[in-house]
Amino acid sequence: MTADRDLIALDWGTSSLRAALIAPDGTIEDRLSSPDGIMFANGRSFDSIFETLISPWLARRPPPRVLASGMIGSRQGWVEAPYAACPAGFADLARAMAWTTTARGVRVGFAPGVRAEHAHGTADVMRGEEVEIFGAIASADVSDAVFVLPGTHSKWARVVGGRIVGFHTFMTGELYGVLRRHSILGRLMPEEGEEEALDADAFAQGCAAAQRSGAPLHELFAVRTHGLFDRLAAAALPSYMSGLLIGEEAREALALMGAPCGPARLVGRGDLAERYALALGLFGIETVSAGEDLAFRGLHALAGELTRMEDER
Amino acid sequence: MTADRDLIALDWGTSSLRAALIAPDGTIEDRLSSPDGIMFANGRSFDSIFETLISPWLARRPPPRVLASGMIGSRQGWVEAPYAACPAGFADLARAMAWTTTARGVRVGFAPGVRAEHAHGTADVMRGEEVEIFGAIASADVSDAVFVLPGTHSKWARVVGGRIVGFHTFMTGELYGVLRRHSILGRLMPEEGEEEALDADAFAQGCAAAQRSGAPLHELFAVRTHGLFDRLAAAALPSYMSGLLIGEEAREALALMGAPCGPARLVGRGDLAERYALALGLFGIETVSAGEDLAFRGLHALAGELTRMEDER
Known part of the structure; x- marks a missing residue:
C-alpha cells in the first residue's frame, strides 16, 4: 500500500x-x-x-x-x-x-x-x-441529494448514488451585479456598500413576486415603479431586487429539476446562504448547510x- | 368654433x-x-x-x-x-x-x-x-388591438374601445445592454459595433430556447457554454442572446396578457422591429407596422x- x-x-x-x-x-x-x-x-x-x-x-x-x-x-x-x-x-x-x-x-x-x-x-x-x-x-456520508451552490453563477446539482447526474447554472449573482451597478434600477438605490444589508421583508416580497409571476423581465421593472411611487424605501430596493432574482432562480430550478426529496444542501455561508435559505423556505423547501x-x-x-x-x- | x-x-x-x-x-x-x-x-x-x-x-x-x-x-x-x-x-x-x-x-x-x-x-x-x-x-382607425413597443423598456399594451386598458413593461433592451457591455457573456463576443448585425439563425435559436424553457436565468448561461464549446461562432453570440431575451419577453407577455385576437401592432422600425416581427412569428403571432x-x-x-x-x- x-x-x-x-x-x-x-x-x-x-x-x-x-x-x-x-x-x-x-x-x-x-x-x-x-x-x-x-x-x-x-x-x-x-x-x-x-x-x-x-x-x-x-x-x-x-x-x-x-x-x-x-x-x-x-x-x-x-x-x-x-x-x-x-x-x-x-x-x-x-x-x-x-x-x-x-x-x-x-x-x-x-x-x-x-x-x-x-x-x-x-x-x-x-x-x-x-x-x-x-x-x-x-x-x-450522503449519496443522494440536491446541492445548491449560490454565487455569481449559481449551480443546482442532483447527486444520485454518489454521482453528479445533472446540474443547472443560473446567472443570478452576475445579473444582480450588472443591474445594481449599470442599470436604471441601480440609480434609485443608495450607493452600493461593501455588503448590502438585508431587508428581509422587501426580500420576501421580491421572492413572492417571482414565485407567482414567472415573468422576470417584467417584474424587474417593478423595482423602478416601487421606487418611483415610494412603495418601497430606496434602501429596501436592493433587497427587493435580490429577492426577485433569487426567487426566480428557485422557481426555474424547481421547474427544471423538480423538488428535492429531502432538504436541499446549501454550499456556502454568511449573508448569501441566509438569503437562499429564506427564499427556498418560501418555496416550501427545507435547507441544511452542506458543511464547512x-x-x-x-x-x-x-x-x-x-x-x-x-x-x- | x-x-x-x-x-x-x-x-x-x-x-x-x-x-x-x-x-x-x-x-x-x-x-x-x-x-x-x-x-x-x-x-x-x-x-x-x-x-x-x-x-x-x-x-x-x-x-x-x-x-x-x-x-x-x-x-x-x-x-x-x-x-x-x-x-x-x-x-x-x-x-x-x-x-x-x-x-x-x-x-x-x-x-x-x-x-x-x-x-x-x-x-x-x-x-x-x-x-x-x-x-x-x-x-x-383601429380601436381594439395589442400594441408592441420594443425598446430599452419594451411595452405591450392592450387597447379596447380606443382606451389603453392595461400594459406591461419588460426590461429587455436594458438587460441586453448591461449583459453585452458588463457581463462575462459579453467577453466572448466581438467588440460592440454601432448596430449589431443580425444572425437570423442564431436569433431564432435563442427565441426557441426561451420559448420552450421558461427559465431565462438558466438559459443565459448557455450563451457562455455555446461560446466555450464553439457551438456558435463568437459573431453569432450577440444574436443568440438577443433572441433569448426578445423570445423571453414574448413568452412572458403572452402568458400575462394572452394572445392578441388580431395581428400585434408593432411600433418602431428598422432592425429592432425586424427582430420583434421574427420573434413573434416564431410564437405564431402575426405583426403589422403600427405606422410612421x-x-x-x-x-x-x-x-x-x-x-x-x-x-x-
Missing part, C-alpha cells in the same frame, strides 16, 4: 487562493488565504505564486501530495483540466485529473470540471463546485481515491 | 428631440431632429433649447399650438406631467395635460404618462409611448381633442 502522505489542498479561484495542509486522517493542520486569484496574478507565474506561498509546507517528509481545484484548472489558469461528463462520480474525477510539474519538481494535480448536456444542444459547466459537492458527500471547508474536504477525499487507484495498479 | 391653428409637435425624449410643424389637416409641413435629449441639456434650460430650435415656427399666425410628449414631461424634464390611470382614453390624456409658459410667453402643453396597476401592488408606467399608441389608433411618425400623429390628434374640449366650454 502507498505510504500515507499529507495533502496540500489548493482551492484556487478567480479572485482568491485558499490552501490547507491536511493530515492523512483529514485533520487540517495549517491553512492560508491570499488574494492571489487567477485574475490577480499580474504577470507573475502561477509557479512563482505557488513557491512563495506554499514552499514551507513542501519540506515535509514524505513529500505531501498537491491537488488543486477551481479556475486554476481552466484555460485562463495554470493547466487546463478537462470537463468530466455527467453522470460524474469520484472515480471519474480522479481519472480525469490534469498534472503539471513545477520548476522545482513538485507534481501538482488539477481536478477536472464537470459538464452537463441538456436537451436541444445546450450545456452547463462547473469548475470547483464539483469538488465542494464531493467534499460534502464525503463529510456527511468543502473544497478541502473534497480534495482530501480525491487524494484518497488517487491512493486507491495507485494501489490497484 | 376655435379657429384652426397649426401645431408644433415635440417628441422630446431622453436622448433626442424631434419636432414637426403640422397643418390643421395633419400634413407635416416641416420637421427637425436634434440630439438635445433631456439627458444632454448640459446646463442649458429647456426654454432656451426650445427658443433656439423652434422659434422660426412661432412666427406663424394664428400662433401655433405647442404640445410635447416623452420624458420632457417627467420629473427630470421641463414640467412634470402626471400619470393618467388605466383605462386611459384620449379625453383622459387631454384632461391631464400639464402646462407651462415660456419666458417669451409661449404656452406649452405636456402629455401625461399612463399608469397601470397590477394585482399584488406592482405598477407600470409609460411616458411617450401612450401618445404613439393614440397616434396609431387615430391614423389606422406616430408621436406626431398622436400629438396632432390630441390637439384636435383639446380644440373640441375648448369649444364645449
Whole structure:
C-alpha cells in the first residue's frame, strides 16, 4: 500500500487562493488565504505564486501530495483540466485529473470540471463546485441529494448514488451585479456598500413576486415603479431586487429539476446562504448547510481515491 | 368654433428631440431632429433649447399650438406631467395635460404618462409611448388591438374601445445592454459595433430556447457554454442572446396578457422591429407596422381633442 502522505489542498479561484495542509486522517493542520486569484496574478507565474506561498509546507517528509481545484484548472489558469461528463462520480474525477510539474519538481494535480448536456444542444459547466459537492458527500456520508451552490453563477446539482447526474447554472449573482451597478434600477438605490444589508421583508416580497409571476423581465421593472411611487424605501430596493432574482432562480430550478426529496444542501455561508435559505423556505423547501471547508474536504477525499487507484495498479 | 391653428409637435425624449410643424389637416409641413435629449441639456434650460430650435415656427399666425410628449414631461424634464390611470382614453390624456409658459410667453402643453396597476401592488408606467399608441389608433382607425413597443423598456399594451386598458413593461433592451457591455457573456463576443448585425439563425435559436424553457436565468448561461464549446461562432453570440431575451419577453407577455385576437401592432422600425416581427412569428403571432411618425400623429390628434374640449366650454 502507498505510504500515507499529507495533502496540500489548493482551492484556487478567480479572485482568491485558499490552501490547507491536511493530515492523512483529514485533520487540517495549517491553512492560508491570499488574494492571489487567477485574475490577480499580474504577470507573475502561477509557479512563482505557488513557491512563495506554499514552499514551507513542501519540506515535509514524505513529500505531501498537491491537488488543486477551481479556475486554476481552466484555460485562463495554470493547466487546463478537462470537463468530466455527467453522470460524474469520484472515480471519474480522479481519472480525469490534469498534472503539471513545477520548476522545482513538485507534481501538482488539477481536478477536472464537470459538464452537463441538456436537451436541444445546450450545456452547463462547473469548475470547483464539483469538488465542494464531493467534499460534502464525503463529510456527511450522503449519496443522494440536491446541492445548491449560490454565487455569481449559481449551480443546482442532483447527486444520485454518489454521482453528479445533472446540474443547472443560473446567472443570478452576475445579473444582480450588472443591474445594481449599470442599470436604471441601480440609480434609485443608495450607493452600493461593501455588503448590502438585508431587508428581509422587501426580500420576501421580491421572492413572492417571482414565485407567482414567472415573468422576470417584467417584474424587474417593478423595482423602478416601487421606487418611483415610494412603495418601497430606496434602501429596501436592493433587497427587493435580490429577492426577485433569487426567487426566480428557485422557481426555474424547481421547474427544471423538480423538488428535492429531502432538504436541499446549501454550499456556502454568511449573508448569501441566509438569503437562499429564506427564499427556498418560501418555496416550501427545507435547507441544511452542506458543511464547512468543502473544497478541502473534497480534495482530501480525491487524494484518497488517487491512493486507491495507485494501489490497484 | 376655435379657429384652426397649426401645431408644433415635440417628441422630446431622453436622448433626442424631434419636432414637426403640422397643418390643421395633419400634413407635416416641416420637421427637425436634434440630439438635445433631456439627458444632454448640459446646463442649458429647456426654454432656451426650445427658443433656439423652434422659434422660426412661432412666427406663424394664428400662433401655433405647442404640445410635447416623452420624458420632457417627467420629473427630470421641463414640467412634470402626471400619470393618467388605466383605462386611459384620449379625453383622459387631454384632461391631464400639464402646462407651462415660456419666458417669451409661449404656452406649452405636456402629455401625461399612463399608469397601470397590477394585482399584488406592482405598477407600470409609460411616458411617450401612450401618445404613439393614440397616434396609431387615430391614423389606422383601429380601436381594439395589442400594441408592441420594443425598446430599452419594451411595452405591450392592450387597447379596447380606443382606451389603453392595461400594459406591461419588460426590461429587455436594458438587460441586453448591461449583459453585452458588463457581463462575462459579453467577453466572448466581438467588440460592440454601432448596430449589431443580425444572425437570423442564431436569433431564432435563442427565441426557441426561451420559448420552450421558461427559465431565462438558466438559459443565459448557455450563451457562455455555446461560446466555450464553439457551438456558435463568437459573431453569432450577440444574436443568440438577443433572441433569448426578445423570445423571453414574448413568452412572458403572452402568458400575462394572452394572445392578441388580431395581428400585434408593432411600433418602431428598422432592425429592432425586424427582430420583434421574427420573434413573434416564431410564437405564431402575426405583426403589422403600427405606422410612421406616430408621436406626431398622436400629438396632432390630441390637439384636435383639446380644440373640441375648448369649444364645449
